[in-house]
Amino acid sequence: MPVEAPLYPANLVVSGRRCLVVGGGRVALAKAVELVACEAVVDVVAPEILDALAALDVTCHRRAYRAGEAGSYRLVVTATDDPHVNRQVFLDGEASGVWVNAADDPANCSFTLPSRVRQGPLLVTFATGGRSPALATWLRRRFEGEFGPEYLTLLEVLADERRRLRDAGLPTEGLNWQGALDSGMLELIREGRLAEAKETLTECLSSSSD
Secondary structure (H helix, E strand, O other): OOOOOOOOOOOOOOOOOEEEEEOOOHHHHHHHHHHHHOOOEEEEEOOOOOHHHHOOOEEEEOOOOOOOHHHHOOEEEEOOOOHHHHHHHHHHHHHHOOEEEEOOOHHHOOOOOOEEEEEOOEEEEEOOOOOOHHHHHHHHHHHHHHOOHHHHHHHHHHHHHHHHHHHOOOOOOOOOHHHHHOOOHHHHHHOOOHHHHHHHHHHHHHOOOO
């Protein structure tokens, strides 16, 4: 990937899809944890694999990466300290149309992984185009305390109302969702005043949108 190439943001659905992690150390563990949390079917390939990594819901292959095998997967992550392995995996992925990420090696990536804060389905990411992973991590640490469980409650309130409107055959576009979010709903939820937050949402959606 060209270092200065602009990035196209996307959230991938990997549930039930075969993904490969090349590497068996601490970084590979972190990558595998995230893939397993997203319900991917994960294979791990490395001569040595940490016990904590092997204990995950993954299939371990204690051997070196074999040329061409990246082509059998939908998505591949390399987490090795061997640039030759990283390069081989990347070239195999390119040849087969498979997306490859190499940890801290943007030249051998067809996609990068942002630093992230997750609250259930709420996902907030920080990315620097691979130019400074340290800054992305710093931004995540700086803001992750802001996204407490009240945001998940807010999301569920909004989702429930959107679902109710759709089930009733009513449009959800063009309503004053932004006005509702600006109205203090989050603060009401933080104070435990959930019923008032729901009433505020209903009132805002009933008014005309700007």
